[in-house]
Structure formats: C-alpha cells, structure tokens
Amino acid sequence: MKKFVNxxxxxxxxxxxxxxxSIFYPIQNIAPGILSLGWDVSNFNETINNIVDINIVISMIWGLLGSVFICLLIRRSNKNKLFNRGSQYNDYPLWLYWTAGRILGYGKITLVRVPIYLQFQLLFKDYFPEVLIDGAEERKLEVKIIKRNMNEVSNEINLILIDTYKIVTSEIPQDKVNLPTIIIESGNQIDSNRSFNPEFLKEVRKITNIYRKEYKQINVFATTNTDHNKAIINKCFKNGGRTGFENIFVYQASRGSYVFEERYKVL
Incomplete structure (x- = not known):
C-alpha cells in the first residue's frame, strides 16, 4: 500500500x-514570462490589478493557474496508464482510488488481486474509464440454484454467489443465517476454474430482477472471479441506475479463517 500512497x-x-x-513568493513576477511562450498575457496583470490590488492574492491566482496547468499535464501523462499494477494485493482505501482516477487521471485499473467488496465499490463508482479483468475463457456450465428460508418475513435477502470455491453456512454471520437466502453456483467450484459462465450471469440477473421488488436490502456473499463481478455489477445491479434495492452490502471473507465478518456498503 505504501508504494501507491507515495x-x-x-x-x-x-x-x-x-x-x-505563490504564498511565499510573488509568482506573478515570473509567471507572465513563462506563459507568454504560448499565449498573449500582456494585459493579464493589469486586469487582475483592476479587480484587487493585493500582491498575495495575485500571486496565489498565478500559483493556482500553475497548479491547474501541471495537473492537466499529469492527467495527460496518466491517461493510458494502469494505476494498480504489480503483484501485490490491492486492498487500498477508496479515497486513494478516487484520487488516482478523478484527480490524477489514471485511465485504467485492474480488478485482479482486488478484494471482492472493493471490486463492487470501484465498479459502482466509475472512477476509471477502463476496468481490466482476468479475461477468463467462456464456458457454459450447469448452474445450480438453492433457496432457503424464503417464507421468513424480512426486508433483507442474502445472495450467495459460489464460483471459484464453496461457501458453507458456518462462514455466514449468525445474524444473517436465517434470512431469506438464494444460493447460485456457477459450476466453476467443481474444478476451481476461473472461467466465465454466461448462464451464471443470466441466473443472477433473473434472481435480482425478481427480488429487487420484494426486498430493500441485499447482502452479497461471493467467491466470484473478476469477469463475473464486472458483468454482475453492470448487468444485474446498475441497470441504468435502477437497482431496485435501497441498500447493497458486500461481505468480505477474512484471509485467515475465511469467515465473512466484515461488511461494506456499496449502495
């Protein structure tokens, strides 16, 4: 993390x-000479002086213009660059990604080695023009759907998405176990293959379209690969801004005990 913060x-x-x-030096003494290389600024200082006759304010205006100019240069340089490159686990604060995408203008991000909750947040926020994924091979596998506790009265529903490996009941928080729950298995968990199953996406979309009208909150527990996550968020949850659910929480499994303890609000 330190590398990317730096x-x-x-x-x-x-x-x-x-x-x-500009706060400590009257930058207006040198700024016109620099800017005159590309623009006619002969009347700029006179115009500023007509507005306010305070040197520090004029200096700060020039400083601000200089900062904006440098920012534009950096954004141009970062336009085609990948921000979170490298082999480390990319569990960085959301503000760091926001700064990289919105301020520094990085054009690409990868979801590889990014925790699932953060993948959901980044795809919802659209901080980066291009989001890279694994690019898994497409395979049509048999999808299995299990429904539990559907007669329970609740404003919440659990959506358990089993993809690269299984999720068992003991890994779900105790206060969520008895909620209405739908489990969708992609078929990948059989051989731990990171393939993309269009049938899996179809079933997730069908389920979310049905139950977004009945429940206010959905709790997502997932072991989905990056290809599935990107498709699920764009096709099943964003829907042109019409998700249906008032709140979406994604639970992240701990890296040690692999229990879904921490939850993150993505909507």
Missing part, C-alpha cells in the same frame, strides 16, 4: 508546488 502523494505535491510557492 505515488499519489508525490504527484499531488508536484501539482501543488506553484500554489504553495
């Missing part, structure tokens, strides 16, 4: 250099 911090600092310098 990368973002360094670029933000470079952007802010002109603005910070």
């Amino acid at each position: 990368k973002v911090t360094a670029q933000i600092f470079i952007i802010l250099i002109p603005l910070l310098v």
Whole structure:
C-alpha cells in the first residue's frame, strides 16, 4: 500500500508546488514570462490589478493557474496508464482510488488481486474509464440454484454467489443465517476454474430482477472471479441506475479463517 500512497502523494505535491510557492513568493513576477511562450498575457496583470490590488492574492491566482496547468499535464501523462499494477494485493482505501482516477487521471485499473467488496465499490463508482479483468475463457456450465428460508418475513435477502470455491453456512454471520437466502453456483467450484459462465450471469440477473421488488436490502456473499463481478455489477445491479434495492452490502471473507465478518456498503 505504501508504494501507491507515495505515488499519489508525490504527484499531488508536484501539482501543488506553484500554489504553495505563490504564498511565499510573488509568482506573478515570473509567471507572465513563462506563459507568454504560448499565449498573449500582456494585459493579464493589469486586469487582475483592476479587480484587487493585493500582491498575495495575485500571486496565489498565478500559483493556482500553475497548479491547474501541471495537473492537466499529469492527467495527460496518466491517461493510458494502469494505476494498480504489480503483484501485490490491492486492498487500498477508496479515497486513494478516487484520487488516482478523478484527480490524477489514471485511465485504467485492474480488478485482479482486488478484494471482492472493493471490486463492487470501484465498479459502482466509475472512477476509471477502463476496468481490466482476468479475461477468463467462456464456458457454459450447469448452474445450480438453492433457496432457503424464503417464507421468513424480512426486508433483507442474502445472495450467495459460489464460483471459484464453496461457501458453507458456518462462514455466514449468525445474524444473517436465517434470512431469506438464494444460493447460485456457477459450476466453476467443481474444478476451481476461473472461467466465465454466461448462464451464471443470466441466473443472477433473473434472481435480482425478481427480488429487487420484494426486498430493500441485499447482502452479497461471493467467491466470484473478476469477469463475473464486472458483468454482475453492470448487468444485474446498475441497470441504468435502477437497482431496485435501497441498500447493497458486500461481505468480505477474512484471509485467515475465511469467515465473512466484515461488511461494506456499496449502495
């Protein structure tokens, strides 16, 4: 994580250099000379002086313009770059991704080695123009659907998406076990293959379309690969802004005991 925090911090600092310098040095003395290389700024200082005759304010205006200019250059440089590259586990705070995508203009992100809850958040937020996934081979496998506790009266429903490996009842929080629950198995868990099953996506979409009208909240427990996650979020939950569910929570399994303890609100 430190590597990416340092990368973002360094670029933000470079952007802010002109603005910070302008507080302590009358940057308007040098800015016109620099900008005149590309633009006619002969009347700029006179215009500013007509508005306010305070040197520090004029200096900060020039500093702000310099920071904006550097920001545009950095964004242009980052446009085709992948932000979270490398082999490490990319469990970074959401604000770091927001800064990289919205401020620094990184054009790509990968969902590989990103925890599932964060994959959901990033796909909902649309911070990056291009989202990369595993690119798994497409295989049509038999999908299995199990329904439990559907007669229980509740505003919540559990959606358990079993893909790369099984999820058992003991791994679900005790206060959620007795809720109405739908389990959808992709078929991948049989051989732990990371393939993309269009039939799995079809069934998830069918289930979410039906039950979004009956329940306000959906709790997602998933072992889905990146290809399935991207398709599920875009086709089943976003739906042009019409998710149907008021709240979507994604539970993340701990890396040690593999119990779904932590929950994250994605909508």
